[in-house]
Amino acid sequence: MIRKPKNSKIDSLKADPTGLLERLFVRRLLQWNKKLNDRKMPWKGEKDPFKIWLSEIILQQTRVEQGLKYYQNFIKTFPDVDALAKAPEEKIFKLWEGLGYYSRCRNLIAAAKFISEDLKGVFPSDFNSILQLKGVGGYTASAIASFAYNLPHAVLDGNVFRVLSRIFDIETAIDSSKGKKEFSTLAQRILPKNKAGEYNQAIMDFGATVCKPYPECTSCFFKGHCKAFLSGKQDLLPVKEKRIHLKERWFNYIVIKHRQGVLIHQRVLKDIWQELFEFVLIETQQPADDKEVLSVFRKQFGFDDFTLNKSYSSSQKLTHQKINFQILVIETNNKKQLPGFNWVTIANLKNYAFPKTLQEFAKNQLK
Numbered sequence: 001m002i003r004k005p006k007n008s009k010i011d012s013l014k015a016d017p018t019g020l021l022e023r024l025f026v027r028r029l030l031q032w033n034k035k036l037n038d039r040k041m042p043w044k045g046e047k048d049p050f051k052i053w054l055s056e057i058i059l060q061q062t063r064v065e066q067g068l069k070y071y072q073n074f075i076k077t078f079p080d081v082d083a084l085a086k087a088p089e090e091k092i093f094k095l096w097e098g099l100g101y102y103s104r105c106r107n108l109i110a111a112a113k114f115i116s117e118d119l120k121g122v123f124p125s126d127f128n129s130i131l132q133l134k135g136v137g138g139y140t141a142s143a144i145a146s147f148a149y150n151l152p153h154a155v156l157d158g159n160v161f162r163v164l165s166r167i168f169d170i171e172t173a174i175d176s177s178k179g180k181k182e183f184s185t186l187a188q189r190i191l192p193k194n195k196a197g198e199y200n201q202a203i204m205d206f207g208a209t210v211c212k213p214y215p216e217c218t219s220c221f222f223k224g225h226c227k228a229f230l231s232g233k234q235d236l237l238p239v240k241e242k243r244i245h246l247k248e249r250w251f252n253y254i255v256i257k258h259r260q261g262v263l264i265h266q267r268v269l270k271d272i273w274q275e276l277f278e279f280v281l282i283e284t285q286q287p288a289d290d291k292e293v294l295s296v297f298r299k300q301f302g303f304d305d306f307t308l309n310k311s312y313s314s315s316q317k318l319t320h321q322k323i324n325f326q327i328l329v330i331e332t333n334n335k336k337q338l339p340g341f342n343w344v345t346i347a348n349l350k351n352y353a354f355p356k357t358l359q360e361f362a363k364n365q366l367k
Helices: 008-014 022-033 049-059 062-078 079-088 091-094 103-118 127-131 138-149 158-167 177-192 193-209 229-231 292-299 347-349 356-362
Strands: 247-256 261-264 280-284 308-316 321-331 342-345
Touching: 022 177, 022 193, 049 062, 049 079, 049 103, 091 103, 127 138, 138 193, 138 280, 138 342, 138 347, 158 177, 158 193, 158 229, 158 292, 261 347, 292 308, 292 342, 308 356, 321 356, 342 347, 347 356
Parallel strands: 247 321
Antiparallel strands: 247 261, 247 280, 261 342, 308 321
C-alpha cells in the first residue's frame, strides 16, 4: 500500500456517501471542457458512426499525433463503410502500413464487410450491436455509442483510469480483475446520462493534456480537491500489478536482387505482421553473423549463385517483442523462382504493405 500523509482536508474528503466530490468533479470537468479545452481533432464532435468507429480503431495502440494522417487518408479514400468494404484488401493494408498491430486492420475489413453486406450498410445504433463488430471491445463500443448517439455508456481507457485513480485516490491495480470492475462501476456511476458524449470526450482530453503520466497539477482546475494531489501521490497513481516482459527475436532477411527485381512473399502464419509482405526470412534463436545466415540460406533454399552486396542491422520494439533485424542484400544473375515468392521490381515495392522497418529499408536503401 502507498503510505498516506496526514492532512485534514484529505480526511474531510475520505467519506463521500452522497457523491459530493463525484458531482463536483463532473461539473468542473464539463466547465473546463467548454471554456479551456482547446484540444483539436477532426473526429471531435463527429456524429457519423462510421467515422467515429474508424478513428477509434486507428487510435487503439496508436497516439493521436501518429493516427491523424491515417484517419484523414482513410476518410478521403473510403468516405463510407460500403467504399471500405468493397476495396481490395491489399489497398487497405497499404494505407494502414506503418500503424502496426495489423490485426486491427483485418478486423476493420471484416467489420466493414459485415456492416455493408449483412446490415445493408447501416451502422448499428445500440451498444450491444456495436459490441458484436469484429475488433470492437467495451471501450470502443462505449465511445461509438456515446459520441454518435449520446447513449449513456462510460468510456474507460488509459487516460480515464489515470484520472479517476488520482481524483478519487484509488490504489486498486487498474490491470487487475478487481480494479477493472471497481473503475468501471465508478466511471458508469458518475457519467452524466444526458451529456455522455461530451463528458467522455472531456475526461479523455483532460487525461491527455493535463492529468498526463507526468501530470501538470499546477494548471489543473481540480487540484484543490484531487485526493492524490492533496496527498502528494499523483506520481504514484495509477497502480499496475503486471509488468510487460519483452520476448527477443532475431530476424535475418535476405534480399535477393536480380537487376531491378527482388523476391518477396506474403506472411500467412498467425504471427506478427500477418498478411504483410517481406523478403526471404531466416529466424535464429540468437544473433548470427553474415556467414552463418548465408550458410543456412544455401542449405534451406538451394540458392548458391550470388554475391553479398550490402548488410544492414536495426531493431524494432513491439508491445511484447523486440525484433532484431539483420538485412543482407545479395546480387544474383540467376532469376530463380522460390516457392511462395514472386519477383517484383524495386520501383513497384511501394505498392505492397511491409512491416515498418522493411518499408523504410526498401524506401531508403534499395536502388
